[in-house]
Amino acid sequence: AQSVTQLGSHVSVSEGALVLLRCNYSSSVPPYLFWYVQYPNQGLQLLLKYTTGATLVKGINGFEAEFKKSETSFHLTKPSAHMSDAAEYFCAVSDQTGANNLFFGTGTRLTVIP
């Protein structure tokens, strides 16, 4: 079974400050990990993904995440927050067997304070 836990349903940062959104996963098999962003009344847009290889993954809009197997974590970071980063962020996990489903975390709403 697979699951994702996102610590903090709401995170507020000042514009220009570091963004850190936490994600821990549980998986009995090697995972694929994803971060998605959702703007109001819209679908989800992929920010980045980890499958195999390099554990530090860079995505769009300056975001990156590091897969840490020992900590079962995949935290999302961005060095400097921008007002346009305000949105809902979802961490998700799937397995590597070719199964198609994603298991989502409960989401973290990011607020950027000017």
Add this chain to the structure above:
Amino acid sequence: GAVVSQHPSRVICKSGTSVKIECRSLDFQATTMFWYRQFPKQSLMLMATSNEGSKATYEQGVEKDKFLINHASLTLSTLTVTSAHPEDSSFYICSARVAAAGGNSPLHFGNGTRLTVT
């Protein structure tokens, strides 16, 4: 590339009526599409997996007779909410993966449909 179009974006219907939501992959073929439901300020909950040319696979607790899914072609899946009730009001999102792309390829999401049942 890899655009998923979902229609309509918003729909308001009266209790007891049925509503059809379409999910189209515009520039790729998708043998499998997924339907999610999202309650306010909550995560996405998978409702069913739609397979082209075969019956959909529903998640536990999802009424297959209430949420009818048809995946008649490699680019179109539909979700019909039958005899809708106010508690069916929600945000419905579809997603699709490029056919035969494997488990490490990302899902592409539609922009969702806001259903309000009065």
